[in-house]
Amino acid sequence: MPLKNSRILLTGATGGLGQELARQLGDAGAALLVTGRDDRRLASLTASLGTSAASVCADLERPADIVALAGAARDFGINTLINNAGVSAFALLENQDWQTIERLLATNLEAPMRLTHALLPWLRAQPQAAVVNIGSTFGSLPFPGFVAYSTAKAGLRGFSQALRRELADSSVSVIHIAPRAIDTPLNSDPVNTLNRALGNSTDRAEQVAGQVLRALRRGAGEYHFGFPERFFAWLNGVAPSLIDGALSGKLAIIKQHASPSESL
Numbered sequence: 001m002p003l004k005n006s007r008i009l010l011t012g013a014t015g016g017l018g019q020e021l022a023r024q025l026g027d028a029g030a031a032l033l034v035t036g037r038d039d040r041r042l043a044s045l046t047a048s049l050g051t052s053a054a055s056v057c058a059d060l061e062r063p064a065d066i067v068a069l070a071g072a073a074r075d076f077g078i079n080t081l082i083n084n085a086g087v088s089a090f091a092l093l094e095n096q097d098w099q100t101i102e103r104l105l106a107t108n109l110e111a112p113m114r115l116t117h118a119l120l121p122w123l124r125a126q127p128q129a130a131v132v133n134i135g136s137t138f139g140s141l142p143f144p145g146f147v148a149y150s151t152a153k154a155g156l157r158g159f160s161q162a163l164r165r166e167l168a169d170s171s172v173s174v175i176h177i178a179p180r181a182i183d184t185p186l187n188s189d190p191v192n193t194l195n196r197a198l199g200n201s202t203d204r205a206e207q208v209a210g211q212v213l214r215a216l217r218r219g220a221g222e223y224h225f226g227f228p229e230r231f232f233a234w235l236n237g238v239a240p241s242l243i244d245g246a247l248s249g250k251l252a253i254i255k256q257h258a259s260p261s262e263s264l
Contacts, residue, residue, distance in 0.1 A: 001080065001130050001173060001216050004029035009073045011060060011115070012085030014041040016184025017134070020209040021084060022049060028213060033076045035060075035069055036085070060085055060111035061103065070118035080216075081119055082132040083112035083156075090191045092258050093147040101148045108152035113159055123172050130173040132216060133160045137180045137224065140233035141243065144251060145194070145258045153178075157222075164220055173220035178233070179208045180226030194257040198250060201226065 008025060012018040013034035022034055022045060031052040036042045039057045046055040056072045058065040073081070087107045089100050116131055123129040138146050139153030160176035167174060181187070181195055181202040195202060203226060215223045224230035236243045 001128060001219055003213065003216060006030040006080050007033070007076060007078045008080040008082060009033045009035070009069075009076070009078045009119075010082045010084060011035050011111075012134075013055075014038050014045055015084070015086075015186060016205045017179075017182055017208055018084050019045060020205040021082065021212060022053075024206075024209045024213055026050065026053065030080075031076075033073060033078060060115065061106045063114065066111065066114050066118060070115065070122075073119055074122050078119070079123065079126045079128065080130045080132065081116060081123065082134070082212075083115065084132075084134045085111065086134065086136075086186070088146070088149050088186055088191075090145050090149075090188060090194070090258060092145060092255065095258070096148065104148040105152050105155075108149065109155045109159070112156060116163070120172075124167075124170055126171060128171050128173075130175060130216065130219075131160075131163065132175045132177065132212070133157075134212070135160070135176055135178045137178050137226065137229045137233055139178055140224065141229065141236050143254075144247060145254045160222070175215055175220060176222045177212055177215055178222070178224045178230075179203065179211070180229040182208050190257050194254065197253050197257060201229075 008030050010022055010032055013022050014036035022032055026032055026049045032049060033054050034045060035056045035058045037059050042055045042057055046053050056069055058069045060066060089104060112133055133156050135156045136153040138150040139157040142150035157176055160174055164174035181200055182205055183202045184205055211225050224233055
């Protein structure tokens with residue numbers, strides 16, 4: 001999908017990856033409609049992007065805000081939807097309050113589905129269009145301490161795969177992107193400590209944004225970023241018992257660093 005002169009709705013635009021995506025997409029010549037929950041940060045981002053950008057403040061946990069955002073996207077004339085908004089929480093499932101779990105599912109899975117559903121008739125009417133879902137390695141490699149988050153991201157991957165197959169005879173490309181850990185404020189101190197303890201690699205937001213742009217140019221498909229994480233994600237699909245064994249050896253470290261209760 002060519003980026004120059006594309007018209008893109010980007011959710012989660014005020015986050016670490018979202019801001020970098022907005023900058024790189026704008027530099028590539030795309031017109032952007034950006035959205036997030038923080039009005040001041042959204043206004044600052046929009047101003048930095050120039051005259052080809054507009055913004056809508058919206059909370060994607062509210063169905064009414066999704067309806068309003070979809071209307072603004074149609075008025076803006078989008079041909080690409082990037083579902084980037086997401087939240088995370090690191091804790092053992094039994095220690096998480098249900099409100100946190102509901103928010104993880106609502107933001108990471110339900111909101112992208114609702115927004116895509118609202119905009120799909122519009123996107124199907126465009127000569128060329130795309131839906132891009134920003135997932136996670138944990139959607140293909142579910143991880144202890146991130147049970148609810150992994151569940152939501154696995155659901156987003158399944159949604160992307162099924163929708164891509166359903167739209168194979170249309171002008172709409174569906175792209176699923178699964179980065180490994182990204183160095184952004186989304187990571188809490190316990191998550192950063194855990195990554196160091198396990199020797200997990202993290203990527204800079206600008207690296208991941210560049211990978212997203214390359215995937216957009218290639219078109220429909222599923223893209224996993226980071227090695228060896230993408231290999232382990234593949235291995236989990238063909239021999240999950242091997243991953244069970246490997247992670248059982250790390251379980252004591254994960255439990256040691258897991259927050260007693262991490263709320264959103």
